Amino acid sequence: MLRPARGVPCLLVDDVERAVAHYRDVLGFATADRFGEPPTSALLSGRHGQVLLQLAPGGVAEFSHRRLGGLHWDALFFVDDIEAVAESMRARGARIQVGLGITAVSDKTLEVRDEWGNVLAFAGAPVGLGARVRSAASKAVPSRLTREVKHRLRRREEVPELRRIRAFIDGLDPDRPPFFMFFTQGLLHWVRNAERLVPDDVNLVFIGSALPAEEQAWLRDNTSRPLHNIELGVDDNTTWDFLFDCNRRGFGYLDIDCFVLNPDLFRDMATLAPDVAMNGIWTYETDSGEPIACTHFAFINADAVADLRAKDSYLSPANYDWEGATISLLHPRDYCRVPSARQREVLLKVLPPGDDGKPLPPGEAPFFDTLVAFQVGAYAGGYRTERVRPLAHRTQHTINPEAPVWQQDLSDEVVHVGGVSYYQRWFHSPRLRGMYLAAEHAMMAPIVDLLPSSYGGRVRALETELAHLGLDPARSASLVRAHLVEDRGLAQETADRVLAVGSGRGTTA
Missing domain, CATH: 3.90.550 (Spore Coat Polysaccharide Biosynthesis Protein SpsA; Chain A)
Structure with missing residues (x-):
C-alpha cells in the first residue's frame, strides 16, 4: 500500500526480471510485486522508498526520460540515514556517479546510475525517528x-x-x-x-x-x-x-x-x-x-x-x-x-x-x-x-559567475588540474563533469595495462559515463588537449607533454 501523498517514480527498462534483480541486489530495493505474465512492470520497495519499473517498447535504445543529462535526475528518494545507504550501495557494487555531495535539496546527496541509464538521487533528509534522536542528542551535549x-x-x-x-x-x-x-x-x-x-x-x-x-x-x-x-x-x-x-x-x-x-x-x-x-x-x-x-x-x-x-x-x-x-x-x-x-x-x-x-x-x-x-x-x-x-588562484570574491573564468591559471611551466580525488563527490555542471571524466580517462586508459588489475574496471566505468554524457571515450585526450590549448591558452607542445602518458617516462627537459 502506498502512503498518502507519496509519489513513486516510473522508470523504463528493457528486461523487467533483470531490472528487478539489479534493483534488489545492487540498489537495495528488497521486495518486488510483478505485474503481467511475463512481467511488463514491477513495483519495488525498500527503505529508500518505492519505484515502478516499466518495460520499454521494443527497439528503444535510450531508457532515461531525460534528454539534457548532467544534473537532471529520473528519480529522487529522501532517506533517513544517507551514510548507511551510501555504504550499503558501495558494498553492493552500485554505479555511483557522485556522492556524497552537496545539492540544492540536501548537503548529502548520492547519485547512482542504473544499467539502463536512469539516474537516481538519494538525499539525506531530517525526517524519521533516527534523525529526531540524533537531533535531540546534539542539543543535549554542548x-x-x-x-x-x-x-x-x-x-x-x-x-x-x-x-x-x-x-x-x-x-x-x-x-x-x-x-x-x-x-x-x-x-x-x-x-x-x-x-x-x-x-x-x-x-x-x-x-x-x-x-x-x-x-x-x-x-x-x-x-x-x-x-x-x-x-x-x-x-x-x-x-x-x-x-x-x-x-x-x-x-x-x-x-x-x-x-x-x-x-x-x-x-x-x-x-x-x-x-x-x-x-x-x-x-x-x-x-x-x-x-x-x-x-x-x-x-x-x-x-x-x-x-x-x-x-x-x-x-x-x-x-x-x-x-x-x-x-x-x-x-x-x-x-x-x-x-x-x-x-x-x-x-x-x-x-x-x-x-x-x-x-x-x-x-x-x-x-x-x-x-x-x-x-x-x-x-x-x-x-x-x-x-x-x-x-x-581565483576565490569566491574574484570569480565572476557570469563569465567563463577558470579558478586558477595554468602556464607552460606548470599545470594543475585540481579536485581529481573528490570530483565525483561534487555536483559539477555537465560540461565540467565531462571534462573531469575525459581527463581521468586520458590519464588512465593509455597505461591501464601497467596498473593493478582493478583499474581495468575503472576504465570501463569511465567510458560508460562519458558515453552517457554524449562524449566519445576515444576522443578524451583530444578533448583535454583542446581545453588546455583553446580554453587555457597553453602551447600545443605543453598539452602534448601533459598527455604523453605512453610507455616510459616523459622528458623533463
Whole structure:
C-alpha cells in the first residue's frame, strides 16, 4: 500500500526480471510485486522508498526520460540515514556517479546510475525517528564539548601513525630536501603521470593513506621513490599536520595532479629567504594585499615554523572555522579546528573582523582552507609568503559567475588540474563533469595495462559515463588537449607533454 501523498517514480527498462534483480541486489530495493505474465512492470520497495519499473517498447535504445543529462535526475528518494545507504550501495557494487555531495535539496546527496541509464538521487533528509534522536542528542551535549571529545579521540588514534611517519622522515636522504606527494587509493594513474615529470635528482617522497597491498607493491615495483603508507585512513589536513610536526628542515609538497614541466621550479621552490615562511606558485590576496599561497605546489620553511611556535603565533596548516565543522565532501576525518582566544588575536593582526568581531577568512571563503590560517599567523609573526610564480588562484570574491573564468591559471611551466580525488563527490555542471571524466580517462586508459588489475574496471566505468554524457571515450585526450590549448591558452607542445602518458617516462627537459 502506498502512503498518502507519496509519489513513486516510473522508470523504463528493457528486461523487467533483470531490472528487478539489479534493483534488489545492487540498489537495495528488497521486495518486488510483478505485474503481467511475463512481467511488463514491477513495483519495488525498500527503505529508500518505492519505484515502478516499466518495460520499454521494443527497439528503444535510450531508457532515461531525460534528454539534457548532467544534473537532471529520473528519480529522487529522501532517506533517513544517507551514510548507511551510501555504504550499503558501495558494498553492493552500485554505479555511483557522485556522492556524497552537496545539492540544492540536501548537503548529502548520492547519485547512482542504473544499467539502463536512469539516474537516481538519494538525499539525506531530517525526517524519521533516527534523525529526531540524533537531533535531540546534539542539543543535549554542548557542541564545544562534542568537538573536543572528537578531536581528542582522533588525535589519540593518530599517535602511532605520527611516530611511524617521524621515524620514516628521519631516515630520508639528509642532503636533499624532500618533496612529499600525498594520495589515497585508486589514484595511481595520476601519481605515475605526475611523477614521470619529476627529475630523478629531486627527492620526491610518496605518502599514501590506507593504500591496499596491491597498490603499495605496484609503487615499490614500478618507481624508485621512497614510500610511506599511513595505515589509518586520513585526509590531507592530518598529513599536513604530520609533516609540520616531523620535518626539522624545509620541505616541499606536490599534488598528484600537478604537472611540473619546468624542472628548474623544484630548485626555485626550495630556495627560501630568511623572512619567508612559505613559497608558493598559485596565490590570492588578503584584503590588505598579503599573498596567500595554495597547497598544490609549495615549500615550507621549517625554521620559521619553529620560531612561530616559540612566539605563540603558530596556527596549524589544517582547516579552521568557528564551528568545528566536518567537511565530509573531502574526507570523514577532514574537520575544522576552532581558533583559540590567542589564535583569534593573532588572526586579527592581519585580517579584518566581521560583524561578530571574528577575523574573516581571506577571499570571502566560508572557512580557513588548508595552510591559510598558518600563513596568516606567519604574517602576524613577521614572516611572509613568497610568490615563486605569479599564477592566480581565483576565490569566491574574484570569480565572476557570469563569465567563463577558470579558478586558477595554468602556464607552460606548470599545470594543475585540481579536485581529481573528490570530483565525483561534487555536483559539477555537465560540461565540467565531462571534462573531469575525459581527463581521468586520458590519464588512465593509455597505461591501464601497467596498473593493478582493478583499474581495468575503472576504465570501463569511465567510458560508460562519458558515453552517457554524449562524449566519445576515444576522443578524451583530444578533448583535454583542446581545453588546455583553446580554453587555457597553453602551447600545443605543453598539452602534448601533459598527455604523453605512453610507455616510459616523459622528458623533463
